[in-house]
Amino acid sequence: MEGRSYSDGLHQAIQAKEQVEIDEETQTLATITYQNLFRMFKKLSGMTGTAKTEEDEFIDIYNMRVSVVPTNMPIIRHDEKDIVFVTKKAKYKAIVEDVKERKRRGQPVLIGTEEVSESEILSKLLSKENIKHTVLNAKQNANEAEIISNAGIFGSVTIATNMAGRGTDIKLTEESVAAGGLYVLGTNKAEARRIDNQLRGRSGRQDVDPAIALGAPIAAASKSSGHFAT
Numbered sequence: 001m002e003g004r005s006y007s008d009g010l011h012q013a014i015q016a017k018e019q020v021e022i023d024e025e026t027q028t029l030a031t032i033t034y035q036n037l038f039r040m041f042k043k044l045s046g047m048t049g050t051a052k053t054e055e056d057e058f059i060d061i062y063n064m065r066v067s068v069v070p071t072n073m074p075i076i077r078h079d080e081k082d083i084v085f086v087t088k089k090a091k092y093k094a095i096v097e098d099v100k101e102r103k104r105r106g107q108p109v110l111i112g113t114e115e116v117s118e119s120e121i122l123s124k125l126l127s128k129e130n131i132k133h134t135v136l137n138a139k140q141n142a143n144e145a146e147i148i149s150n151a152g153i154f155g156s157v158t159i160a161t162n163m164a165g166r167g168t169d170i171k172l173t174e175e176s177v178a179a180g181g182l183y184v185l186g187t188n189k190a191e192a193r194r195i196d197n198q199l200r201g202r203s204g205r206q207d208v209d210p211a212i213a214l215g216a217p218i219a220a221a222s223k224s225s226g227h228f229a230t
Helices: 010-017 034-038 052-062 088-104 116-128 138-149 174-178 193-200
Strands: 109-113 134-136 157-161 183-186
Touching: 034 052, 052 193, 088 109, 088 116, 088 183, 109 116, 116 134, 116 157, 134 138, 138 157, 183 193
Parallel strands: 109 157, 109 183, 134 157
Antiparallel strands: none
Protein backbone atom coordinates (compact mmCIF):
# COMPACT_ATOMS: atom_id res chain seq x y z
CA MET A 1 0.00 0.00 0.00
CA GLU A 2 1.34 3.42 -0.94
CA GLY A 3 3.00 5.26 1.93
CA ARG A 4 3.30 2.15 4.11
CA SER A 5 6.03 -0.44 4.53
CA TYR A 6 6.93 -3.37 6.75
CA SER A 7 9.46 -2.74 9.52
CA ASP A 8 12.59 -4.48 10.81
CA GLY A 9 13.93 -5.16 7.32
CA LEU A 10 10.98 -7.32 6.24
CA HIS A 11 9.99 -4.90 3.47
CA GLN A 12 13.51 -4.92 2.04
CA ALA A 13 13.67 -8.72 2.24
CA ILE A 14 10.47 -8.99 0.20
CA GLN A 15 11.82 -6.50 -2.35
CA ALA A 16 15.02 -8.56 -2.66
CA LYS A 17 13.01 -11.76 -3.11
CA GLU A 18 10.91 -10.14 -5.86
CA GLN A 19 14.07 -8.69 -7.46
CA VAL A 20 12.85 -5.10 -7.43
CA GLU A 21 14.63 -1.94 -6.33
CA ILE A 22 15.29 -2.05 -2.60
CA ASP A 23 14.23 1.02 -0.65
CA GLU A 24 16.22 2.35 2.25
CA GLU A 25 14.82 1.24 5.58
CA THR A 26 12.99 4.03 7.38
CA GLN A 27 13.72 4.99 10.97
CA THR A 28 11.21 5.94 13.62
CA LEU A 29 12.54 9.05 15.37
CA ALA A 30 9.69 9.57 17.82
CA THR A 31 6.40 7.99 18.83
CA ILE A 32 3.43 9.08 20.90
CA THR A 33 0.15 7.43 21.81
CA TYR A 34 -3.16 8.92 20.73
CA GLN A 35 -4.05 9.48 24.36
CA ASN A 36 -0.92 11.50 25.14
CA LEU A 37 -1.21 13.43 21.88
CA PHE A 38 -4.79 14.50 22.56
CA ARG A 39 -3.95 15.48 26.14
CA MET A 40 -1.46 18.03 24.81
CA PHE A 41 -4.39 20.21 23.69
CA LYS A 42 -6.10 22.53 26.16
CA LYS A 43 -9.55 21.87 24.70
CA LEU A 44 -10.95 18.69 23.22
CA SER A 45 -14.31 17.95 21.64
CA GLY A 46 -15.74 15.37 19.30
CA MET A 47 -18.90 13.83 17.95
CA THR A 48 -19.80 10.22 17.30
CA GLY A 49 -22.88 8.05 17.45
CA THR A 50 -21.37 5.44 19.79
CA ALA A 51 -19.52 7.43 22.49
CA LYS A 52 -21.94 6.86 25.37
CA THR A 53 -20.93 3.23 25.85
CA GLU A 54 -17.30 4.34 26.34
CA GLU A 55 -18.05 7.28 28.66
CA ASP A 56 -16.00 5.86 31.55
CA GLU A 57 -12.92 5.74 29.33
CA PHE A 58 -13.43 9.33 28.16
CA ILE A 59 -13.67 10.46 31.80
CA ASP A 60 -10.66 8.46 33.02
CA ILE A 61 -8.31 9.38 30.17
CA TYR A 62 -9.43 12.80 28.97
CA ASN A 63 -11.63 14.07 31.84
CA MET A 64 -14.40 14.51 29.28
CA ARG A 65 -18.06 13.76 29.80
CA VAL A 66 -20.33 12.51 27.05
CA SER A 67 -23.55 14.36 26.33
CA VAL A 68 -26.30 12.62 24.37
CA VAL A 69 -28.05 14.68 21.70
CA PRO A 70 -31.62 13.42 21.12
CA THR A 71 -32.36 12.16 17.63
CA ASN A 72 -34.06 14.58 15.27
CA MET A 73 -36.69 11.93 14.49
CA PRO A 74 -37.88 8.81 16.34
CA ILE A 75 -35.76 5.70 15.83
CA ILE A 76 -37.52 3.62 13.18
CA ARG A 77 -35.28 0.57 13.36
CA HIS A 78 -36.69 -2.67 14.76
CA ASP A 79 -34.14 -4.65 16.80
CA GLU A 80 -34.69 -8.39 17.17
CA LYS A 81 -33.47 -10.42 20.14
CA ASP A 82 -30.21 -12.34 19.84
CA ILE A 83 -30.34 -15.98 18.82
CA VAL A 84 -27.77 -18.36 20.31
CA PHE A 85 -26.69 -21.65 18.72
CA VAL A 86 -24.87 -24.63 20.23
CA THR A 87 -22.67 -25.15 17.16
CA LYS A 88 -21.33 -22.96 14.38
CA LYS A 89 -22.77 -25.37 11.83
CA ALA A 90 -26.28 -24.74 13.15
CA LYS A 91 -25.66 -21.00 13.19
CA TYR A 92 -24.44 -20.90 9.59
CA LYS A 93 -27.36 -23.04 8.43
CA ALA A 94 -29.84 -20.64 10.07
CA ILE A 95 -28.12 -17.63 8.52
CA VAL A 96 -28.19 -19.13 5.02
CA GLU A 97 -31.88 -20.03 5.33
CA ASP A 98 -32.73 -16.55 6.61
CA VAL A 99 -30.81 -14.86 3.80
CA LYS A 100 -32.33 -17.17 1.20
CA GLU A 101 -35.86 -16.20 2.22
CA ARG A 102 -35.14 -12.47 2.23
CA LYS A 103 -33.29 -12.71 -1.06
CA ARG A 104 -36.35 -14.42 -2.54
CA ARG A 105 -38.53 -11.40 -1.81
CA GLY A 106 -35.85 -8.89 -2.76
CA GLN A 107 -35.04 -7.44 0.65
CA PRO A 108 -31.41 -6.22 0.76
CA VAL A 109 -29.30 -7.97 3.40
CA LEU A 110 -26.10 -6.82 5.11
CA ILE A 111 -24.25 -9.54 7.05
CA GLY A 112 -21.70 -8.28 9.56
CA THR A 113 -18.86 -10.58 10.62
CA GLU A 114 -15.97 -9.98 13.01
CA GLU A 115 -13.35 -11.91 11.07
CA VAL A 116 -12.31 -12.23 7.43
CA SER A 117 -12.29 -16.02 7.78
CA GLU A 118 -15.96 -16.10 8.77
CA SER A 119 -16.94 -13.82 5.88
CA GLU A 120 -15.24 -16.27 3.52
CA ILE A 121 -16.99 -19.27 5.11
CA LEU A 122 -20.38 -17.63 4.70
CA SER A 123 -19.52 -16.65 1.13
CA LYS A 124 -18.84 -20.29 0.26
CA LEU A 125 -22.08 -21.44 1.91
CA LEU A 126 -24.14 -18.82 0.06
CA SER A 127 -22.45 -19.74 -3.22
CA LYS A 128 -23.43 -23.39 -2.70
CA GLU A 129 -27.05 -22.22 -2.53
CA ASN A 130 -26.56 -20.09 -5.67
CA ILE A 131 -27.20 -16.91 -3.69
CA LYS A 132 -25.51 -14.04 -5.49
CA HIS A 133 -23.65 -11.81 -3.03
CA THR A 134 -20.72 -9.46 -2.53
CA VAL A 135 -17.95 -9.72 0.07
CA LEU A 136 -16.28 -6.72 1.69
CA ASN A 137 -13.31 -7.43 3.93
CA ALA A 138 -9.63 -6.51 4.20
CA LYS A 139 -8.94 -8.30 0.90
CA GLN A 140 -11.47 -6.23 -1.06
CA ASN A 141 -11.15 -2.85 0.69
CA ALA A 142 -10.07 -1.13 -2.54
CA ASN A 143 -13.67 -1.49 -3.80
CA GLU A 144 -15.28 -0.53 -0.48
CA ALA A 145 -17.10 2.57 -1.69
CA GLU A 146 -18.63 0.76 -4.68
CA ILE A 147 -19.63 -2.30 -2.65
CA ILE A 148 -21.27 -0.23 0.09
CA SER A 149 -23.09 1.95 -2.44
CA ASN A 150 -24.72 -1.18 -3.89
CA ALA A 151 -25.63 -2.74 -0.53
CA GLY A 152 -29.07 -1.16 -0.51
CA ILE A 153 -30.29 -2.11 -3.96
CA PHE A 154 -33.18 -4.54 -4.45
CA GLY A 155 -32.17 -8.16 -3.79
CA SER A 156 -28.55 -7.41 -2.84
CA VAL A 157 -26.68 -9.50 -0.28
CA THR A 158 -23.47 -8.07 1.19
CA ILE A 159 -21.08 -9.75 3.62
CA ALA A 160 -18.81 -7.29 5.41
CA THR A 161 -16.48 -7.26 8.38
CA ASN A 162 -17.84 -5.09 11.18
CA MET A 163 -15.21 -2.40 10.59
CA ALA A 164 -16.19 -1.97 6.95
CA GLY A 165 -18.47 0.83 5.91
CA ARG A 166 -18.54 2.58 9.28
CA GLY A 167 -20.27 5.93 9.08
CA THR A 168 -21.64 5.09 5.65
CA ASP A 169 -25.24 5.91 4.84
CA ILE A 170 -26.46 3.00 2.72
CA LYS A 171 -29.04 4.35 0.29
CA LEU A 172 -32.09 2.22 -0.50
CA THR A 173 -34.03 2.11 -3.74
CA GLU A 174 -37.82 2.40 -3.76
CA GLU A 175 -38.04 -1.32 -4.53
CA SER A 176 -35.78 -2.14 -1.55
CA VAL A 177 -37.91 -0.07 0.80
CA ALA A 178 -41.05 -1.80 -0.45
CA ALA A 179 -39.38 -5.19 0.16
CA GLY A 180 -38.81 -4.37 3.83
CA GLY A 181 -35.79 -2.08 3.98
CA LEU A 182 -32.21 -3.02 4.80
CA TYR A 183 -31.93 -6.15 6.96
CA VAL A 184 -28.76 -6.20 9.07
CA LEU A 185 -27.60 -9.53 10.46
CA GLY A 186 -24.67 -9.82 12.88
CA THR A 187 -22.99 -13.21 13.12
CA ASN A 188 -21.40 -12.59 16.53
CA LYS A 189 -21.52 -10.29 19.51
CA ALA A 190 -18.49 -8.02 19.35
CA GLU A 191 -16.22 -7.58 22.37
CA ALA A 192 -17.14 -3.88 22.43
CA ARG A 193 -20.82 -2.93 22.45
CA ARG A 194 -20.13 0.14 20.30
CA ILE A 195 -19.12 -2.18 17.43
CA ASP A 196 -22.53 -3.86 17.61
CA ASN A 197 -24.16 -0.43 17.71
CA GLN A 198 -22.24 0.66 14.62
CA LEU A 199 -23.41 -2.40 12.71
CA ARG A 200 -26.98 -2.00 13.96
CA GLY A 201 -26.92 1.63 12.86
CA ARG A 202 -26.55 0.67 9.20
CA SER A 203 -30.30 0.05 9.13
CA GLY A 204 -33.34 2.21 9.80
CA ARG A 205 -31.73 5.42 8.55
CA GLN A 206 -33.79 8.58 8.58
CA ASP A 207 -34.28 8.76 4.83
CA VAL A 208 -36.25 5.49 4.87
CA ASP A 209 -40.02 5.24 5.29
CA PRO A 210 -40.46 4.40 9.01
CA ALA A 211 -43.47 2.21 8.28
CA ILE A 212 -41.44 -0.39 6.46
CA ALA A 213 -37.83 0.01 7.58
CA LEU A 214 -36.42 -3.06 9.30
CA GLY A 215 -33.07 -3.92 10.82
CA ALA A 216 -32.25 -6.93 12.91
CA PRO A 217 -28.86 -8.12 14.13
CA ILE A 218 -29.55 -11.80 14.81
CA ALA A 219 -27.80 -15.15 14.97
CA ALA A 220 -25.40 -13.81 17.58
CA ALA A 221 -22.96 -16.19 19.21
CA SER A 222 -19.47 -16.03 20.62
CA LYS A 223 -16.42 -17.05 18.61
CA SER A 224 -15.62 -19.98 20.88
CA SER A 225 -16.54 -23.54 19.93
CA GLY A 226 -18.89 -25.77 21.89
CA HIS A 227 -21.61 -23.96 23.82
CA PHE A 228 -21.83 -20.46 22.45
CA ALA A 229 -22.78 -17.61 24.78
CA THR A 230 -23.80 -14.06 23.98
